[in-house]
Amino acid sequence: MKKCLVFIGLVCSVLLPGVKSTNTGDDLVETPVVDNQNVPLLAMFDMTKVNKRIKAYFSETFEKRMSNLVKMKLEDVLLSLKIDEDVKQYIDSMKGNLTLDIEMEIKDYFDHVKRNLTDALFEEMKSFRNSLQEVKQIIANQSDNLHGLNICGGILQDCGDLKGTGCTSGMYILHSSSKSLFSGYCNMDDNGGGWTVIQRRQDGSKNFYRGWDDYKNGFGDPTGEFWLGNEHIYKLTSQGRYQLRITLEDWNGDTSYATYNTFSLGNEDSSYKLTIGGYSGTAGM
Incomplete structure (x- = not known):
């Protein structure tokens, strides 16, 4: 029976059980085999190409996975940055809206205050x-009588x-x-x-x-015949307690008078209601 040494070159993707390396580079690998008659044989495998293919496979796979991982992480970072930017913009x-609202409220408030003021x-x-x-109208109305205007007491x-x-x-x-x-x-002469003269009738003018x-x-004319006016008399007598004095003189120059210790007029709503009482004098009731 002839014995032969068989060199078998295989491309393997995995290591075989019982593989024994003959050098530190793992380029050649010895492994026991048997023939069809159970005769022990020794096969030498060249692992250089296998190792290159394995390295290439793992290198390519690792690069793809790392590239995908980096890409995913980069997308996550970009998404996070975009979210942060969106949040920042919001x-x-x-x-800005809050500042504008506050400014508008402050402006409206001061505009309101300014309008009120x-x-x-x-x-x-x-x-x-x-x-x-x-005052101008009073002076204008009395322009013909300015010579008689007495400023002794100012505004009274x-x-x-x-x-x-x-x-x-x-x-x-x-006033x-x-x-x-x-x-x-x-009238600074009588009694x-x-x-304060409220009426004078003397010549029928x-x-x-x-x-x-x-x-x-x-x-009328206060220096001649006139009526002071119910509104003025009401405002005067509403300031306090007033007396009314009526002085009468006939064509012969004989005089008499009547004094009322209580005198006032109501306002226009009361039709200038007259309140009078406390008579004394020589003119009779």
Whole structure:
């Protein structure tokens, strides 16, 4: 029986059991084999190509997996960065909207305050302008009688403020508690003076048969025949307690008087209701 040594070259993807390396490089591998008659044989395998293929396979697989892993991680990072950027943009947008809302609220508040202050100032100026216009109108209405205008007491609450001042009878500017300015005639001669004259009839030069508005606002010339006006009398007598003195004189120059310790007029809503009482004097009831 012939014996032969068989060299078999195989390309293997795995290591065979019982493989024994003959050198440190693992390029050649010895392995026992048997023939068909169970005769022991020794085969030498060249593992260089096998190792190269295995290395190439693992290298390619590892590179693909690492590439995929890096790609996935990179996508995760990019997604995270995108989410962070979206969140940042949303926060910036919310912060901008919140700042804008606060600024608008502050602006609206100060605009409201400014409007209120402007309106209040406008009303005060309007009131002052009206009062000034009333003074101008009074002076204009009395331009023919300026020679008789007595500024001894300045602006008075009523003619009673002149008592004891040495001022003489004449025209004065009166200022009631309602801030209404008007000119009036003060009698500083009768019964100690300080009387605010509300009516004078002496020569028939004025018609006293008039309507409601004329008696409300007054008419005539305070240095001659006139009626002071129900509204002025109401404002004067609403300031405190007043007396009414009526002085009468006939064509012969004989005089008499009547004094009422209580005198006042109500407002227009009451139709200027008259309250009077406490008579004394020589003119009779």
